[in-house]
Amino acid sequence: MTTIPLLTLNDGHRIPAMGFGTYPLDNPQAEAAVREALRAGYRLFDTASRYGNESGVGTGLVSFDVGREDIFVTTKLRGADQGFDSTLRAFESSLERLKMSYVDLYLIHWPLPMKDQYVESWKAMVRLRDEGRIRSIGVSNFLPEHLQRLVDETGVTPAVNQIEMHADFAQGALLETHRKLGILTEAWSPLGHGKLLENPVVQRVAARHGKSGAQVLLRWVIDSGAIPIPKSAHPERMRANLHSFDFQLTADDMRDLATLDSPHNRIGGDPATYVEE
């Protein structure tokens, strides 16, 4: 079993340097995948109310022989639940589905600036954190102006911003904002949703190290200072993806991979306009 290093968040809590993504697994698939991932050594698990699999994730986690303090569970507030009271209610429902008394990290899934409720949602999350129901609070898909507004209006900086980030969509400017504010970056779709695995540049770097494309892409995220949360439903891939800590990319490798980067390579929605259904 691979042991994953820990990083420290701006609130002092520790977080594993790689996690396990669970979208788009349904409840039975998520339950089985989470058990396999625990066996492989994953300790950070990423789910969301919107994925509809919190129940399966929770069942997989509580049925495995590992202490609650040894795992790190993230879930997210869906857009329809944004607002102060609705956030408090949505959080209780997530906890119930997860069968847990707290979560390690709760994120606002998308800013939805047109709805203009993310500051109210954030205030509710600050309260839940102060009550001990959530260890760390953060956001997902937030742009610099959304982050700044939270800080200006509440004085509380998110511990994490979970963003789309892969070698061909490197998000340099947003990472610089995170660095200045002391926010840790989590990278979703770190493998480009699987589409980057056979990229010739990625494959060339992989061949230099005797590694797979997936391992190179995950190592690139780690070396860029972020936490990758790859998803796989296959146990052998889950295990292989963890072998991204036992080699290092050279400056030449990083230069080669940087040639892939373009702001046009976004896979998901643009947070400025994205409307969560």
Ligand SMILES: NC(=O)c1ccc[n+]([C@@H]2O[C@H](COP(=O)([O-])OP(=O)(O)OC[C@H]3O[C@@H](n4cnc5c(N)ncnc54)[C@H](OP(=O)(O)O)[C@@H]3O)[C@@H](O)[C@H]2O)c1
């Ligand atoms: N916050 C957000 O808005 C947001 C948005 C999207 C995703 N996420 C989170 O980020 C997680 C990861 O993102 P993602 O699932 O979109 O993309 P990803 O992790 O970049 O890629 C997943 C795809 O790669 C395949 N794969 C994984 N490891 C592989 C390997 N070693 N060799 C070959 N293929 C491999 C998987 O197939 P198999 O399963 O068949 O192995 C799957 O098709 C999600 O599960 C979710 O938890 C968050």
